[in-house]
Amino acid sequence: MTTLGNMKVHEITRDYGIDGLSITERNIPSLSARQVLVRLDAVSLNYRDLLIIKGIGRWRPPAGRVPLSDGVGTIVETGSEVQQLTLNDRVAGLFFPNWKEGAVTTEKTHDPLGGPTRDGVLQEYVMFEEDQVVKVPSYLTPAEAATLPCAALTAWNALIEKGKIHPGKTVLIQGTGGVALFAAQFSLISGAQVILLSSSDEKLERARELGISQLINYKKTVNWEKAVLDMTGGKGVDHIVEIVGGNNVDRSISALAPNGLISQIGVIDGLKGEIEISKLMPKEGMVQGVQVGSREMFLRMNQAITLTQLHPVVHKIYPLSAIKEALTELEQGNHYGKICISAERNQ
Ligand SMILES: NC(=O)c1ccc[n+]([C@@H]2O[C@H](COP(=O)([O-])OP(=O)(O)OC[C@H]3O[C@@H](n4cnc5c(N)ncnc54)[C@H](OP(=O)(O)O)[C@@H]3O)[C@@H](O)[C@H]2O)c1
Incomplete structure (x- = not known):
């Protein structure tokens, strides 16, 4: 039984929207035998968090839900039967807590973290089953590590697990947001040639510093x-x-290109689109949906990140007290890479 008392939690209220977020107190949960208690050190924002916080379409949660899928923290308590983890391990929760391995099924992905049915990580402490977290690469800062569960894993799944890209292949990446820049980095470490689109010449110049030379301003x-x-x-x-x-x-x-693959990831321009299917056939092209990824993919991704000493691109780190400003910046879309939030704690 934990004796840690109360914790602060951000909840979505009936008002929805960024201004509808409110801070409340809850009891720190008691652990069962196979669970760990994680004290959050940093979280990162995803486009999806806006859909949930604003209560849009199928993303609308009931009032009282805690948002955000991506966070990293320190284990402060372990249940009596926990075997793989120990106190002070730094871990991130799985976006899909039930997708441990193998191919996707509706059962594995029905209850995502920080979604309509399950509280997320915008709280001081989160309780996880032992196998619903992974250790993060130790050389990353908390903010960097907090970017991995959704944005990084989605890009990894699309390009490496499904796409199997390798030297000689070409990859087109749209934009300079969270998923896009991880896609760029994973493409580069795989030796693939990258073409990147952005609305901003300034962002394209920053992408050049990553090692991408084929750059297109899609507004111009x-x-x-x-x-x-x-x-x-x-x-x-x-x-x-x-x-x-x-x-x-x-x-x-x-x-x-002929035999090419489109990894369908984003919905920025809407959930529906008109496509001329006859253009796909002569190319034998494929369009494949991607849904973040599994625990085993996360572990493989962490190995590659560690081997290459890759650093996620962090646009800005806000203090927790500025969560609404951080979400507003995400909404405005001027960021380059990931927007992160650091927990403010009296050490
Ligand atoms: N399927 C999945 O598993 C999964 C996982 C993660 C995210 N997603 C989805 O993927 C999308 C991106 O998420 P995110 O968190 O990476 O968002 P984000 O950080 O907000 O990045 C969005 C970026 O998209 C670019 N963009 C917007 N309109 C564009 C256009 N017409 N052409 C090219 N680029 C354009 C912009 O780049 P510039 O500013 O450079 O123009 C913008 O920064 C969202 O729809 C999200 O819901 C899906």
């Missing part, structure tokens, strides 16, 4: 799919990380 180059074809000698790209969704998928099909 309105027909970016033609520019992609030109850059690839008319062939198109082998893999497209589809961040935008909606009608943008049709444009991606135009930019796809």
Whole structure:
């Protein structure tokens, strides 16, 4: 039984929206034998968190739900039968707590962290089953490590687990947000050639510093799919990380190489889109949905991150007291990489 008392929790209220978030107190949960208690050190924001906090469509949670899927913390208590973890281990929770291994099923993905049915990590302490967390690479800062559970794993699953990219392959990445920059980094460490789209010349220049030389401003180059074809000698790209969704998928099909793969990840341009399916057939192109990833994928990703000493791109770290400002910055879309929040704690 824990004796830690109360903790502060951010809840979504009936008002929804960023201003509808409120701070309340709850009891720190008591552990059962196979559980661990994690004290959160940092969290990171995803586009999805806005959909949940605003209560949009299928993302709408009941009032009282704690938002955010991505956080990293320190184990401060372990249940009596916990075997793989110990006090002071630094861990992150799984986006899909029930997806440990193997292919996706509806059972494995029905209850995501910080979603309509399960509280997330915008709280001081979170209780997890031992196998619902993974240890994070020790050289990363808490804010860097807090970016891994959703954005990084989604990019990893799309490109490495499903896409099996390798030197000689070309990858088109849309934007410079969280998923996009992890996709860029994983492509680069795999030796693939990257073409990156952004609305901002300044962000494209920063992407150049990552090692990407084929850059397109999609606001200025309105027909970016033609520019992609030109850059690839008319062939198109082998893999497209589809961040935008909606009608943008049709444009991606135009930019796809024969036998290419579009990883359908994002919904920024809407949940529905009109596509000309006849363009896919002569290319034998594929469009494959991606849903974050499993625990075993997370472990493999952490191995690669550690081997390459990769550092996630962190746009800014806000204090917890500025959570609403951080969410507003995410909403405005001017960020480059991940927006993180650091827990304020009297050490
Ligand atoms: N399926 C999954 O498992 C999964 C997992 C994670 C995220 N997602 C989804 O993926 C999307 C991105 O998430 P995120 O957290 O990475 O978002 P984010 O950090 O807010 O990044 C969004 C970025 O998209 C770029 N963008 C917007 N419109 C664009 C366009 N027309 N063409 C090219 N780029 C465009 C912008 O880049 P610039 O500012 O450079 O223009 C923007 O920064 C969201 O829809 C999210 O819900 C899905």
